[in-house]
Amino acid sequence: MSSELSVDEITAIETVNDVSAARRRGMTIALEMGFDRADATRIAVAISELARNIVVYANQGMIRITSDHNAEPPYIQVIASDNGPGIDDVDLAMTDHWTSSRGLGLGLSGSRRLMDDFNIETEVGRGTTITVTKWLK
Amino acid sequence: MFTGIQKLEKMLLVSVPSDLLDDDVIRMRRDILRAIREYDSDIVVLDFHLVDICDSFFGRFIYSTSKTVELMGARIIIAGLQDAVIETMVELGMTLPEVDVVIDLDEAMRLTRKRANGTSTDVITKIDEMANALSLEFDDNVFRA
Structure with missing residues (x-):
């Protein structure tokens, strides 16, 4: 049973419909893996924030969801990557309520709080890759 | 047209x-504003019991809708947030300090009637207060009722 629960899926992100599809898929995978509803919601919201950043700042990119149910502990990992403008000042972008668009400025900082691990690689003019992970407890 | 709006006396x-x-x-939001104007509503209850994902865009929508509705002389009440959504x-970081929250539609109705009678509004809470009380007071069945 558990081997089927290890997934590796890529969703192309270009529109807000893709954002919705990616977060819904993330929630389904998380619930199937045995995450409780609160954690599945955290994962879905983190995906939503990261995917929306792609649409707003980079126009297009992708969300890759991988999970390994046989790992110890099992985990779900979300990689949000784009070839957009990159982030000049990561510390500033990570600040609560700092925003250069129409959100609440909680996307990056909020995603970090919702997940167990957060990593960002970005280069101005080249793009951004954010990896977040949640472990099944 | 978004169709999930019902009029109940002075409430939407x-x-x-x-x-x-x-x-x-x-x-x-546009349909809510149109309905307030059409029915001269005082209270708009947003029933969230079906919502299982609320991201920061959605949060901004709640906040800006509440401000817009206030400018039209009405008030927003959020009802039925699932506990996972509140957490x-x-x-x-989205605590929406100026938006009124009640646990379910029954409380929303009670609050609406109290306001209509000009009596106290003590059943209102805020999302962060509700989160504090979560472990004690939240019962999943409340949201499925």
Whole structure:
């Protein structure tokens, strides 16, 4: 049973419909893996924030969801990557309520709080890759 | 046209669907404003019991809708937030300090009647207060009722 629960899926992100599809898929995978509803919601919201950043700042990119149910502990990992403008000042972008668009400025900082691990690689003019992970407890 | 709006006396009851796209969110706000004008509503209850994902865009929508509705002389009440949604909103940093929240539609009705009678409004709470009380007072069945 558990081997089927290890997934590796890529969703192309270009529109807000893709954002919705990616977060819904993330929630389904998380619930199937045995995450409780609160954690599945955290994962879905983190995906939503990261995917929306792609649409707003980079126009297009992708969300890759991988999970390994046989790992110890099992985990779900979300990689949000784009070839957009990159982030000049990561510390500033990570600040609560700092925003250069129409959100609440909680996307990056909020995603970090919702997940167990957060990593960002970005280069101005080249793009951004954010990896977040949640472990099944 | 977003169709999940019902009129009950001076109240508008808005059933918020489980997963709204950005365009739907904006359309819903426009329809709410139109309905307030048409029915001269005092209270707009957003029923969230179906919503299982509330991200920061959605949060901004709630806040800006509440401000817009106030400018039209009405008030927003958020009802029926699932406990997982509340936890996530608080962790995201989205506590919406100026938006009134009640636990379910029964409380929303009670509050609406109290206001109509000009009596106290003590059943209102805020999302962060509700989160504090979560472990004690939240019963899943409340949201499925």
